[in-house]
Structures are given as C-alpha cells and as structure tokens.
Amino acid sequence: MNGLDDKSRRDLFRGSLDVMVLAVLADGKQYGYSIQKRVRDASGQTIKAGTLYPLLHRLEADGLVQATWESDTGRDRKWYTLTAAGQRRLKTAAADWQAAFARMQALVLPALRQVTNHPAAN
Amino acid sequence: MNGLDDKSRRDLFRGSLDVMVLAVLADGKQYGYSIQKRVRDASGQTIKAGTLYPLLHRLEADGLVQATWESDTGRDRKWYTLTAAGQRRLKTAAADWQAAFARMQALVLPALRQVTNHPAAN
DNA sequence: CTCACATATATCGCTTTACGATATATAAAA
DNA sequence: TTTTATATATCGTAAAGCGATATATGTGAG
Numbered sequence A, B: 001m002n003g004l005d006d007k008s009r010r011d012l013f014r015g016s017l018d019v020m021v022l023a024v025l026a027d028g029k030q031y032g033y034s035i036q037k038r039v040r041d042a043s044g045q046t047i048k049a050g051t052l053y054p055l056l057h058r059l060e061a062d063g064l065v066q067a068t069w070e071s072d073t074g075r076d077r078k079w080y081t082l083t084a085a086g087q088r089r090l091k092t093a094a095a096d097w098q099a100a101f102a103r104m105q106a107l108v109l110p111a112l113r114q115v116t117n118h119p120a121a122n
Numbered sequence C: 001c002t003c004a005c006a007t008a009t010a011t012c013g014c015t016t017t018a019c020g021a022t023a024t025a026t027a028a029a030a
Numbered sequence D: 001t002t003t004t005a006t007a008t009a010t011c012g013t014a015a016a017g018c019g020a021t022a023t024a025t026g027t028g029a030g
Helices: A006-013 A017-026 A032-043 A049-061 A084-117 B006-012 B017-026 B032-043 B049-061 B084-117
Strands: A065-070 A077-082 B065-070 B077-082
Touching: A017 A032, A017 A049, A017 A077, A017 A084, A017 B084, A032 A049, A032 A077, A032 B084, A049 A065, A049 A077, A077 A084, A084 B017, A084 B032, A084 B084, B017 B032, B017 B049, B017 B077, B017 B084, B032 B049, B032 B077, B049 B065, B049 B077, B077 B084
Parallel strands: none
Antiparallel strands: A065 A077, B065 B077
16 A cells, blocks of 8 residues: 555646645735645645746736735745636636546446456466 | 636546556456447546557556457457556555545635635636 | 448657756845 | 755656547448
C-alpha cells in the first residue's frame, strides 16, 4: 500500500490543480505563496512554484481571477481574487470532479473485487 | 450545471485513463476496441482511439498487460490480459485516486459553501 | 454484387500541464 | 552579517490526450 511513484502521482492531479487554487481563493484574497501553503495544509498536495505561477497567470488570462500588486506589510505581493466567472468555474469543475469520481468508482470497485478473488499467476 | 468545455474535461481525466483500462481488464481478456466500449458503457467516459492504442502500448511496455494477436471469429484482434504487476498497479492507483478525491473534497466543499453564500460582484 | 458502415488497430503532429532548475529580491532570524 | 524563509518569475523538458489520418476487414442494405 505504498502508493504510486512521483510521476504517476503527478499525472493523477493533472487538471485538478486549477480547481484547488480556485477553491482556496473562494475564501478571499490571497497571494501566490499563501495559496501554495493553504493548498498544502488543506489537502496535503504541494503545488510547486514552477507550476503555481504560470497557473495563476493562466487563470488571470482566462478571466477567472483578478490580480493586483499591493504592499500590506511593507512587502510587495501579488494579490488574487476570484471573479464571478471564477466562481462559476469552481462550481462546474467541482461538479465534474464528483461525476468523474463516481464513474471511476463504478468501474474500479468491481475490478478490485475481481483482482482480490482471482489473482494473476504471471 | 452544463459542465466544463472539452478541454477542461479532458484534463480532469488526465492520469485516470490508465486505471480505467486496467480496471476493465481485471474482468478478463479484452481487445482494444472492446475496452473502449466497456469503459464508455461502464463510466460514460470515451477514450479516443488516438489515446487508447498508444496507452495500451505503454501499459505493455511497462509490463502491466500482456498482448497476443488471436483470431477467434476469423478476425485478427490484439487481446490484452492483466499481469500480476498490472493487478498491483490497479490496487495502488485506485487507492491513490480515493485519497486524491478525499483531499479535493476537503478543499472544495467548504469553498463551494463560501461561493454560494458570498457571490462575487465583478 | 456492391457500396456504405461498423469494427479494429495504428501513427503523427499539436497543445497543454506540471515540473526541475534557475534567477532575483526582500524580510526575518541567527 | 550571513543564512534562511518568503515571494515571484521564466525556461526547457517530458508526457498525456487528442484530432486527423491511414489501412484493412467484416456486415448489412439495396
């Protein structure tokens, strides 16, 4: 039960990192580094910096978030907020994730039973 | 509730198609075209031909499945069977998917509540 | 019989995602 | 002062999934 290697685990999360970031931003204004920490704390999933910042730029280009440079505590940070489009996207993506999981379960659960009852010899 | 566009939906499934194929093969010997149909019937998820066949070659190269050309009904088909390694992979991948989903839920469910209660103006 | 259609497998080029590596700069802590 | 955490960014690379395309065979309609 040691799980998959890094490569496989990475692919498992493909396409869901966006949703995680949008979810964190639903709580209110956040900047990149804090988003990274919050995702890690809440889900155990680490979004690498080389992934996060291009991802945020993409979300901004798609109009799902808005960004402004601000210095609250003497330090410049790029603050992101969800747009209405971002909120809509979060809802539909979450619903699709639920559906995807349900479909996955429908396929995988019976398969696991099969494998347990009739292991391969080779 | 019309869901995501094709592009987003595609990415949502990244890394899970392997698992679906392995799951179908847990039931017994299958060939590519029948795998495609079974996945679609059981999960509603269509694996495109341009995805499926390279995917099967990959699984074979990784030793997760074994392939043999056979002609049951006069027609040549490439039959695939799960190896023991493939069965192990199915188990670990399924477990990881469960875990990934749980993490996703931990992040997304509270976020959806937020979005519903406090919609954005912009 | 022939022509259309479903079946069946395969490859190529393209786009996108996520990552590691790397760079830069500032605040905090030792 | 020197290290460490914070903070953002870009570049090149690897891999997945897809559309397009190719090829060939079985099946059913006319």
